[in-house]
Amino acid sequence: MKRHKNTLTDTLTVYPTQNDLPLDQRTELNALMNLRLASAVDLQLQMKQAHWNVKGPSFIGLHKLFDEIDEAVEEYVDMIAERIVQLGGIAEGTVRIAARRTHLDEYPLDLSEGMAHVSAVAAALATFGKEARTTIEEANAFDDADTADLFTEVSRGIDKWLWFVEAHSHAIT
DSSP: OOOOOOSSOSOOOOOOOOOSSOHHHHHHHHHHHHHHHHHHHHHHHHHHHHHHHOBSTTHHHHHHHHHHHHHHHHHHHHHHHHHHHHTTOOOOOOHHHHHHHOOSOOOOTTOOBHHHHHHHHHHHHHHHHHHHHHHHHHHHHTTOHHHHHHHHHHHHHHHHHHHHHHTTOSOOO
């Protein structure tokens, strides 16, 4: 099993719970999920960045699409944070923590043209989708079917949004 370390402190607070997952597993799962929470918070804000700044002939369609993705990702953020707390952890979802822990590339601030946003959004969704699938595997290694199931739902949703975004581009790499 891969060990996850909180990148800001040496220990994680885990509150008592009657959840039957052992403390060491809950601690590792919470560290893992807090990393994913950081990327999810970053992803949500990147979708808003695209939503606010897209321009061009496809403006209205992309503006609405990016807003729908933002709303879906907001639900994933909440699901991940609540699962952390269910396992006795603290959901560490502030912007500052997310900025330090995210695995997503920085969203380019100088984009305006629709297809440039399509490329950047697709890249962010693909990276987060890969993280979600990795988390499924890791949660299964900890015998936590519930966390694996949560990330299966997230992965399925991210794949759908990636499909919607990539459908705007003829040159998918």
